[in-house]
Amino acid sequence: MNYLLGLDVSTTATKAVLVDTRGCIAASAVTEYTFQSPQPQWAEQDPALYWNGAVESIRLVLNKGNIKAKDIAAVGLTGQMHGLTLLDKKGEVVRPCILWNDQRTSEQCAEIERTIGANRLLELTGNPALTGFTAPKILWVRQHEAEAYRRIAKILLPKDYVRYRLTGECFSDVSDASGTLLLNVRKRRWCDELLQAMNIPCQWLPEVTESTDISANISLEAARVTGLVAGTPVVGGASDQAAQAIGSGIVREGLVSATLGTSGVVFAACNEYRPEPAGRLHTFCHAVPGMWHWMGVMLSAGGSLRWFRDVLGQPEVGIANQAGRDAYELLIEAATQVPPGCEGLFFLPYLTGERTPHSDPNARGAFIGLTVRHSKAHLIRAILEGVAYGLLDSFELMRSLDLVVEQVHISGGGARSPLWRQILADVFNAEVIMLNVTEGAAYGAALLAGVGVGVYVSVQAACQALLYTAYRTQPGAATEMYAASYPLYRNLYPALKPTFESLTTMVNKRHYDA
Numbered sequence: 288m289n290y291l292l293g294l295d296v297s298t299t300a301t302k303a304v305l306v307d308t309r310g311c312i313a314a315s316a317v318t319e320y321t322f323q324s325p326q327p328q329w330a331e332q333d334p335a336l337y338w339n340g341a342v343e344s345i346r347l348v349l350n351k352g353n354i355k356a357k358d359i360a361a362v363g364l365t366g367q368m369h370g371l372t373l374l375d376k377k378g379e380v381v382r383p384c385i386l387w388n389d390q391r392t393s394e395q396c397a398e399i400e401r402t403i404g405a406n407r408l409l410e411l412t413g414n415p416a417l418t419g420f421t422a423p424k425i426l427w428v429r430q431h432e433a434e435a436y437r438r439i440a441k442i443l444l445p446k447d448y449v450r451y452r453l454t455g456e457c458f459s460d461v462s463d464a465s466g467t468l469l470l471n472v473r474k475r476r477w478c479d480e481l482l483q484a485m486n487i488p489c490q491w492l493p494e495v496t497e498s499t500d501i502s503a504n505i506s507l508e509a510a511r512v513t514g515l516v517a518g519t520p521v522v523g524g525a526s527d528q529a530a531q532a533i534g535s536g537i538v539r540e541g542l543v544s545a546t547l548g549t550s551g552v553v554f555a556a557c558n559e560y561r562p563e564p565a566g567r568l569h570t571f572c573h574a575v576p577g578m579w580h581w582m583g584v585m586l587s588a589g590g591s592l593r594w595f596r597d598v599l600g601q602p603e604v605g606i607a608n609q610a611g612r613d614a615y616e617l618l619i620e621a622a623t624q625v626p627p628g629c630e631g632l633f634f635l636p637y638l639t640g641e642r643t644p645h646s647d648p649n650a651r652g653a654f655i656g657l658t659v660r661h662s663k664a665h666l667i668r669a670i671l672e673g674v675a676y677g678l679l680d681s682f683e684l685m686r687s688l689d690l691v692v693e694q695v696h697i698s699g700g701g702a703r704s705p706l707w708r709q710i711l712a713d714v715f716n717a718e719v720i721m722l723n724v725t726e727g728a729a730y731g732a733a734l735l736a737g738v739g740v741g742v743y744v745s746v747q748a749a750c751q752a753l754l755y756t757a758y759r760t761q762p763g764a765a766t767e768m769y770a771a772s773y774p775l776y777r778n779l780y781p782a783l784k785p786t787f788e789s790l791t792t793m794v795n796k797r798h799y800d801a
Contacts, residue, residue, distance in 0.1 A: 523739070711760075
C-alpha cells in the first residue's frame, strides 16, 4: 500500500503525518521549537529549526509507522504564511526569518500603499498592506540591514525553505504566495507591476505552481539525511490555512472553517475572485485549483491560552506532568465551573497585535471587568470566550458579503475541548462540526500530494471520500447571553485604541533611549 507524507512547518513545531491511500493516519510525529522576540513586537526564527525539525519528524514518523520509505508515493508541504526567509547565492541563510506575527513594518506598509495606491493594491492582491505580510519585511531589511539586503539571491517562505533543503529547488504555490503581497491573486502569478514599484527583482522569487502540481523531487543528499527515497515527488503544497481547509473539507462555497491553532482563522471558500471592498478580510488563492478564499485572522487564539499556561498555569503544568495528563485539560476543566459570561469579565486576545478586523499592530491584550469575585478559572474561561468573540468578528464580515454559511467546521488544538466547542457554537449561533481527522494542515498537505500523483482525481473527490463528521455541537442556552454581550466586546477595542497607541509609543521610546 502506498502512503502520502504531509509536512507542516508551523511557528512552534514541524509535524510529519503519514496517510495511507484510504485516508487513514498511519503515524504522526512532532518536533517542537520556539521563536525569539529580540525587540517589542518582533518575532524571528532561525530557518535551521525548520529543516532540523523536518529531518527529525520524518525519521520519527517512518519509525513509528514501521513504514518503508519506498512505499511513500509523494510528499506534500504546508506551513506558516508570510515568513521572510532570505538566501544568498550559495543557498545560505542571510538572517533569521521574520515571522507572520512580527509587527515592525508599519512604516513600510504605509510606504507601499502610498507608492501603489490603496485601491490598486487591493485590486491586484485582494488585500491591504499589512505588517504580517512578506513584502513590507523585504523593504524593512533594505532600509535597516543594508549588508543583509545586498546578499539576497532568493526569497522563500518557511515551508519552501524546507522544500529547497529536500530537493535543491526553489518553488512556492499560489496559496502561500498570495500572502506575500507580491502575487496578482486574480491571475495567480507574480505581479510585475508590484515588483517594479517596490524595486524587488523578480529573479529573487521562486516559481509558483498550483498546490497539486509536482514541483520537484527528493534529492540524493536529502534522502541520505531524512531516510526518504531520492526521486520521491514533492507537490506544490499550500499555506497552512489553505491546507488546513483541505483537511477540514472546505472545498466549495458555503462551507466555513474556524481553526484554533496558535492563531485563529475563519476560512470560507469562494468560486471566484471577489475581494472584500475595504480589505478587512484576506482574499487569497485557494489550494483547490481555480478557487479562491476569504480569510479572517486573529493573531493570538490558542496562543492566548498557551500564554496563560506558560505564565500563570505552572501549578497546573506540574500537576499534569505528575498525573500524565495535558495541562490544557486541567485549565479548561477549571473553566467549566464558571458560568457563561464570566460574571462580567472580558478578555481582548490581542497579545501580538491584531489583523481582522482591526489591522492594528499596536493592539494589546487585556482583561476588562476584573473584580475580587474573579478567580483563575474566570480568567481561563474569559480567554476561551474572548477568542470566540474575536473569531465572530470575521463571521460577521463574511455574512455582510451575503455569504450563506451552510456549515462551520472547526479544527486545531483548541477544537479538542468540548467546552470550547460549545462556546463557539453559542457565540456563532451555528452548528459546529468536528471531522474525523484532527491532524489539520499536515493531513491536507498529504491529500494534496495524493492528488498530485493521481491517487485521487481531485481535491473535492479526496475530501468527499475520506472525511466525515465525528462531533456535532448545537447552539445552547447561552446563545442569547453571548449575543447580548458581543456588542460590549466590540466596543472595547475602539475605547482602548488610543491607550494602545500611547503604550506602544512609550515602550518604544524607553527601549530606544536605553
